[in-house]
Amino acid sequence: MKKIFGVAIWLFLMTSLTNIPQASEIMRCSHQLPPNDHIAKVIDQWAAEIETLSENDIDVQINSANSLVKAPRNAEAVRAGELECAFSNNIQWTESLPLMDITLEPFAFRNVEIHKKWSGSPAASVLERRIAETGLTNVTWLFTTWRTTITSKDRHLVKPSDFKGIRIQGLGPIFNTALEALGSKPVDMPDRLAYKALEKGELDAGLTNVSSALSERYYEVQDHVTILPLFTVFYNGYVNTEWYNALPEKSRQAIIDASAKAEIWAIEASEISAAAAPGLLKGEDMQIHIATMPEIEVLKDIMLPAFKNKYLATTGRNGVDLITLVDQM
Structure with missing residues (x-):
């Protein structure tokens, strides 16, 4: 009887432990934009979508307006593991990766259709490979207006x-x-x-x-x-590669899917803002x-x-x- 009672207690404890919610993976993300900027709002929407798609396995903490890390240090901080994620624009990459200035080519990005073709394009892939060489994984491209x-x-x-x-x-x-x-x-x-x-x-x-x-x-x-x-200027979102690769497949996929949506949201938001x-x-x-x-x-x-x-x-x-x-x- 004591043995049966002991087994019952063990099963109860094990069941209770498995029902304890697991702590979410923290994803601290820095960017320089003020909260009311239309791209900043897209980043907030992107963060919420990651949490939804991951079923809250990831807790995305957005720090805007240089409140966590100053813009010139964002890539360095993510690479060093001081934070997991950041967004930078072309200007922040000029010294370390001048190839990123490509969208400043005069009159090259002359309409919204070119923006729509960017994600997954051979040109974008070139830059993503170069970013990967620095220990970062690029996850999304958020374009501002071409006007x-x-x-x-x-x-x-x-x-x-x-x-x-x-x-x-x-x-x-x-x-x-x-x-x-x-x-x-x-x-x-x-x-x-x-x-x-x-x-x-x-x-x-x-x-x-x-x-x-x-x-x-x-x-x-x-x-x-x-x-x-x-x-045109973009804000590209990137994460620490070691951190990203250690995530469960479900969490990585949540970031991938939310990032693809955010690229569309950024174009739509930029067009609405620029038209007005x-x-x-x-x-x-x-x-x-x-x-x-x-x-x-x-x-x-x-x-x-x-x-x-x-x-x-x-x-x-x-x-x-x-x-x-x-x-x-």
């Missing part, structure tokens, strides 16, 4: 001669050569600092995507804006000019060769192959 704004004061900047001597917001050494070819003087700085520089007169012109021109309130310090498909932005900027008393195809071609003839020369000098044979792949999209 660029060039903001200015008192007049539009449209013709090459309009840019001569203009101190303009820059995007890093490779893209800046295209601006210098127009005779302008690029100064690298993020949007939040560009606003202050424009306000103080330290910059003459802003350069950002059309949604950011609105969300960062460029209209408070500039009164003219030219809109054209000059470049010109009218909203006009409502803030900005004078809007949509660049015509002849105007674009004139700028392209000057900017593209300068960009390609610098890009290829920096990236070598890999850059040649990548530009070819992008130009075929």
Whole structure:
């Protein structure tokens, strides 16, 4: 009788232990965007989807606005295992992986259809392999709008001669050569600092995507804006490879599936935001000019060769192959 009672107690304890909920895998994720940015909202949606698809086996903790790690350190921190995940844009990769500047090629990403073709493309695969070589696994590409704004004061900047001597917001050494070819003087700085520089007169012109021109309130310090498909910026999401490979297959698949959805959400959110932005900027008393195809071609003839020369000098044979792949999209 005692033996039977002992077996019953053992079975009860074992059943109780197996019913104790297992702790979720923590996935700390850092990015630089303010919480109200449309891409930041997509990242939040992506995190929620991972938790849903993994049945809460993964607890995704999003830290926005540089609150966990400053943007320039994101990749280093994920690689070192200080956190599991981060999102970076082109500018953060310029020094360590200049190939990532490919989407800054002037007028290459000129419509939303090219964005839709990016995921799984040979061009994207090239970059994913290079990211993997650094100890990171790329999981998603979140594109912002392909519509660029060039903001200015008192007049539009449209013709090459309009840019001569203009101190303009820059995007890093490779893209800046295209601006210098127009005779302008690029100064690298993020949007939040560009606003202050424009306000103080330290910059003459802003350069950002059309949604950011609105969300960062460029209209408070500039009164003219030219809109054209000059470049696009992405925020690519990546994880620590060792951490990722150690996850159960179900959790890895949840990240893969949520990431594929997020790429579509980002395009949709960017298109909605960009479509509304010109009218909203006009409502803030900005004078809007949509660049015509002849105007674009004139700028392209000057900017593209300068960009390609610098890009290829920096990236070598890999850059040649990548530009070819992008130009075929």
